[in-house]
Amino acid sequence: MSIQQNVLGPLSAQGVSDPYGALKNFEVIKKLGYGHFSVVYSARNRFNNVYVALKKVELSQMADAKAIEDCKREISLLQQLNHPNVIKYISHFVEENDLYIVLELASAGDLAQMIKHFIKTNKRMTEKTIWKFFRQICSGLEHMHSKRIMHRDIKPANIFVSAEGIVRLGDLGLGRFFGSKTNSAHSMVGTPYYMSPERIHEHDLGYDFRSDIWSLGCILYEMAALRSPFYGENLNLVLLRKKILSLDYAPLPANIFSHELRHLVARCLVLDPEQRPDISEVNHIAQVMYARFVEQANTANNTPTPTPTSRDDSACGSITPVNNR
The missing domain is CATH 3.30.200.20 (Phosphorylase Kinase; domain 1)
Structure with a gap:
C-alpha cells in the first residue's frame, strides 16, 4: 500500500x-x-x-x-x-x-514567543492578562476533554495567539482519544518540563485526563514567573524527574499575584492525580477570576486598582524574580 x-485511507479530505x-x-x-x-x-x-x-x-x-x-x-x-x-x-x-x-492560522505566534518577549523587555504579564489567556486555554481543553481527547503535550509552544488576542490550543500530534472502556494511557510522550509525575515516573503508572491538568498548572505558573516551575540549568531526565516528584519549585510572590492564582497552581501541581481538580472546575475558576479583574478595571475607569496586578491588558509590570530554593 x-x-x-x-x-x-478513511480520512480523505473533501x-x-x-x-x-x-x-x-x-x-x-x-x-x-x-x-x-x-x-x-x-x-x-x-x-x-x-x-x-x-x-x-x-x-x-x-x-x-x-x-x-x-x-x-x-x-x-x-x-x-x-x-x-x-x-x-x-x-x-x-x-x-x-x-x-x-x-x-494564529497570526500573532505562540505563548512561548510571547513569554520570551516579556523576558527580553524585562516586563511581566499583568494578572488580568494571565487570566484572559488562561481562561481561553481552559475553555479549549474542556472541549477536548468533553470529546474524550487528551492533549498530552500542553506547553507554551502549542498555545497559539491570534492578532485579535484569541488563544487556541494546537498541535495534537501526541493527542489521545479515550474510548468508553479506556481508563488510562501508558506511553511516555510529551515535553518533560510539563509532564505530570505519573507520566515521567520511572515505573509505568498509567495516566489519564488529570495529567493535562498538571500541565495547565505549569502553564499558569509560567505565565506568572516567565519560566517553567521545574526549570533548571543542565537538568537531565533523572534530575528533572527528582525535581518534579519532590515538587521542587519556587512559590510565586504573594505581594504580586492573588491568592486564587497561587492556590490554583498548587492544586494543579499535586502528585496524586486524584487530588487535582478536573478541567470543568479549573475553567470555572479561570472564568470567574478574569471577570473579577475586568470588573475591577471597569469600576476604576481603566486606572490601576489597589490590587497590584489589576491593570489593563496593555500594561506590564517589571519582573520580580522568583527565587530558587
Missing part, C-alpha cells in the same frame, strides 16, 4: 473540488516553526485569499508505521473538534510523499 493510501486540496492552490509565505518530521508555514489560499497554517509532514522520512499512524490520529482528532479556543482543522492532502495539513 502506498504512503498516500496509508495516510488518506474531494478534488476542495480549494484547499492541492499545494498549487497556496502561496507559501514564510516558515513559522518545525518539528521532528514537520515544518509549518503561513500561506495564502489563491482561491479565497484566506491565510492559513500549512503543516508539511515528511512521510518519506518516517521509517515505521507507527509514525504514519500518529499522522492519521492527529487528523482524526482535529476533525472531531470545533471550538474557538482550539486550532481549527480545514483540510489535508498528500503530494510527493509529503502530507499537508491545512489549519487555522
Whole structure:
C-alpha cells in the first residue's frame, strides 16, 4: 500500500473540488516553526485569499508505521473538534510523499514567543492578562476533554495567539482519544518540563485526563514567573524527574499575584492525580477570576486598582524574580 493510501485511507479530505486540496492552490509565505518530521508555514489560499497554517509532514522520512499512524490520529482528532479556543482543522492532502495539513492560522505566534518577549523587555504579564489567556486555554481543553481527547503535550509552544488576542490550543500530534472502556494511557510522550509525575515516573503508572491538568498548572505558573516551575540549568531526565516528584519549585510572590492564582497552581501541581481538580472546575475558576479583574478595571475607569496586578491588558509590570530554593 502506498504512503498516500496509508495516510488518506478513511480520512480523505473533501474531494478534488476542495480549494484547499492541492499545494498549487497556496502561496507559501514564510516558515513559522518545525518539528521532528514537520515544518509549518503561513500561506495564502489563491482561491479565497484566506491565510492559513500549512503543516508539511515528511512521510518519506518516517521509517515505521507507527509514525504514519500518529499522522492519521492527529487528523482524526482535529476533525472531531470545533471550538474557538482550539486550532481549527480545514483540510489535508498528500503530494510527493509529503502530507499537508491545512489549519487555522494564529497570526500573532505562540505563548512561548510571547513569554520570551516579556523576558527580553524585562516586563511581566499583568494578572488580568494571565487570566484572559488562561481562561481561553481552559475553555479549549474542556472541549477536548468533553470529546474524550487528551492533549498530552500542553506547553507554551502549542498555545497559539491570534492578532485579535484569541488563544487556541494546537498541535495534537501526541493527542489521545479515550474510548468508553479506556481508563488510562501508558506511553511516555510529551515535553518533560510539563509532564505530570505519573507520566515521567520511572515505573509505568498509567495516566489519564488529570495529567493535562498538571500541565495547565505549569502553564499558569509560567505565565506568572516567565519560566517553567521545574526549570533548571543542565537538568537531565533523572534530575528533572527528582525535581518534579519532590515538587521542587519556587512559590510565586504573594505581594504580586492573588491568592486564587497561587492556590490554583498548587492544586494543579499535586502528585496524586486524584487530588487535582478536573478541567470543568479549573475553567470555572479561570472564568470567574478574569471577570473579577475586568470588573475591577471597569469600576476604576481603566486606572490601576489597589490590587497590584489589576491593570489593563496593555500594561506590564517589571519582573520580580522568583527565587530558587
